[in-house]
Amino acid sequence: MPIQPGDAIPEVTLKHIDDGGVHTIDTPTLFAHRNVVLFAVPGAFTPTCSERHLPGFVERFDEFRDRGIEVACMAVNDPFVMQAWGESQNVPAGLRMLSDGNGDFARALGLEMDATAFGMGLRSKRFALYAEDGVVKQLFVEAPGEFKVSSAEHVLASI
Template identity: 45%
Template structure:
């Protein structure tokens, strides 16, 4: 993987609650830019293969949710989870997980993931193109530190989960 220094500039298609909308679907589309999300902020980002998948749902997201306050106490403005899933799937997954602190950021077209160099073919699992599992600290749009799961270079058919976890991130932040 070619090491990049800055997060790629993309537009994320998100859905947000709009209290001015009455009815059963009080949400509207909102475009969020990389610059809006990362400029002038220190953000922890972790990316995973998919919402509702076993490791992502049982360990990856829940542990970041659990350690959220400790991570924020290390000078972090936000904690974000990116997945190559659409906004509707990410919303329902967040609801099902009870995720209230970690911001779930949909990368429905995989544009951010592709530009990060992390888009991999998981057709062997029936997933199609997905994100390789990684985490990073982004400081004012610049990648300060990145943890990439082993096996990326050869698109390992397994799903390693050794270095992108919340505990590894917290240990890095505590220095």
């Protein structure tokens, strides 16, 4: 069963890159004592993800920050791909580009999808969640092939 509002974020490690190289971050560290919007995409550099999903959060990043909310993007891609994608999309400093390279977090959330028919293997469903101090307060999971409820605009209007 997928994670639900009221559930604690499962403990998993993710990767990210900054000026100091590749780093591991665990979800308790990422979510503890802060308000976080995490949005996930099926794949970096894919059409909807690159043309609409990530750009919406880039454009509205300051609106989230002004409300005391941190923003993170996650995909089942390696950290080097996530870094390159972030650079190509002019992601602002502070918007974390997280790698769930083996899909462990997507699986732990119950939000994985099988994209083998597209040659992509296990991926994350398109979703956004809002968590306070490691507890999911709101969850926005897209129906297959849709992009509505996990957009930056919808998430901002809903939290």
